[in-house]
Amino acid sequence: MRATLDRPDARRFWALAAAGAAVVLAGLYAAHTMEVRGHVVTGMDNRIVWGMPHVFAIFMIVAASGVLNVASVGSVFGHAAYKARAPLSGLLCLALLAGGLFVLMLDLGRPERIVVAATHYNFRSVFAWNVFLYTGMFTIVAVYLWTLMERRMAPWSKPAGIAAFAWRIILTSGTGSIFAFLVARQAYGSALLIPQFLAMSFAWGLAVFLVVQAAMYAWAGRVPPPEVLRRMGNLLGLFVVTVLFLTAASHLVNAYFAKNVAFERFILVDGGVYPALFWGAYVVAGSLVPLALLWRPGALGTRDVVSAAMLVLAGAFALLYVFIVGGQAWPLDIFPGYATTSSYGDGTIAPYTPSRWELALGAGGLGVAFLTTVAGVRALRFMPRDDPSIAPATGPTA
């Protein structure tokens, strides 16, 4: 029974691992090309300084923190259904964090100097805090997983869970602060970004969890307990609404200030790809449709939840693209009140087309997360084990 529940058969495992490894290798090759030929092979330039790699990296780092929320609800708030999923939640957190950092580090202009980043700290820099927060997260979650999976350590799982919960809140606040502490650009520099990033982490992390959980149940030939699906689907809906609310608040407040009206008009109305992604991919496809799927009358099926979760994830990429790339595409307002032109592109919208190298590097990060998850699930016991009272056997369990 355990073989079927916890371990996909060997052939399937190796096929998945090979697919994941191929994507990781493609990412490594892309990073090597960027290292040898320089960032000129990417679509990034002196105005769009952070591009598609950062969309992937920030998505994974934010989702890594959020996916741990499942464990926190179990350990910190004592929900049995979530507690049964805490180990998988911890594994996904480590996997996504590894994937995000893979992209972030390999996108550096000098990735070989990562030792410099680990030995030279400027404590006024939010980025430097984040280096501590990421490494601390790995350690705390590893210890937390140990307390969850080693029977003798079980009494420590609640304190470890509380520590991990606190750390993940600080970590996502740190990620939001990377943009909140920027005075230069109109898209950023708002304290509201910190709660917005926290809400995004809750939604995106839970969406990742629901997709992975569904895949694991499907491979085990089972379906997730309906009660668990209902609860988690409902929670995803609440998180999606929270992100929508904070995103709306952020844009409305920004648009009230006369100096930001043109920028908000660009992002929300006439900026081409950016409003299209914002309204079409994020608001409609990534938020309203998932809400309709999750909160429509009638019982919630696995297909509804997985479809909703995947749409939320697609919307997450769209929102991050608009936020990160769109925020830089709008020209710096160096001389307010003047029309400007220059060889640098002052006064014009910065064009950006991500290159295949950037996309491959970003996908490589997802590959790292995928490979880590597949290997973890293969090697250890991460399949949720529900209390029979909420999880009656609904499928073959041979």
Next chain:
Amino acid sequence: MSAATPPRAASEGVAASGAAGRSDGVDRGRRQILAWGAALAGVTLAPGVMLYDLAHGRPPSEPASPKVRWGMLVDLNQCASDCDACVVACDTEHGLPRTKTATSAQWIRKVELKDARGGARSVPVMCQHCADPPCVDVCPTGASFKRADGIVLVDRHTCIGCRYCMMACPYGARTFVHEPVTGQRPEVPRGKGCVESCTLCVHRVDHDRIPACVEACAASGHKALVFGNLNDPESEIARRVASYATSAVRADLRLDPGVRYAGL
């Protein structure tokens, strides 16, 4: 001759021993006069030497002094829109490519401004060498740093190429080295994968020379750029900043830039 003339040392020795008692008081007096003279000379010359030192660089062994605040005044009334002598000089001085694309190095650029009434200005924009530089705040490794004399630089040995400083700079003054570098100048090392910006020609300033753009602007006859020590009230830049209305770009951010503009 040698017999008639005693050895010099011996004669001096005899004379000295013979006169010792009488000359003690006179010598003390002479020594005191010399000491007073030296002190007077010191008091007279020291401020001059000090001012010379502050205004004219420093020996390489000495660190930059916080008593100096290097700055630049850009007089837009003198700056011609069809002149890019400062840009050409900067490119030549630092071995930067002359062709400008979205990925090339641009340590100084000319921004053409037009106001609603059709008024036009041509504004050289470079690193503003802020007293409170956001690029320094955000740099995770401390590679972006401000020297004691106000010059903001990038340490090419510790820059990891994260580009956070480029996100933080309100002036778009920093560029990233997107490609392998060729034709480097020995005094201006550059490297692919690092961020860079105007150094205020620190390699020239430390050797008592003015920045290349300032020199070229003067040679072109415009004299729109004035370089000097903002902390020295006698310097031309300090006098002009004190006498005429000048402004900082994005003064609302209160970053206290070392580059000031007249006629903006």
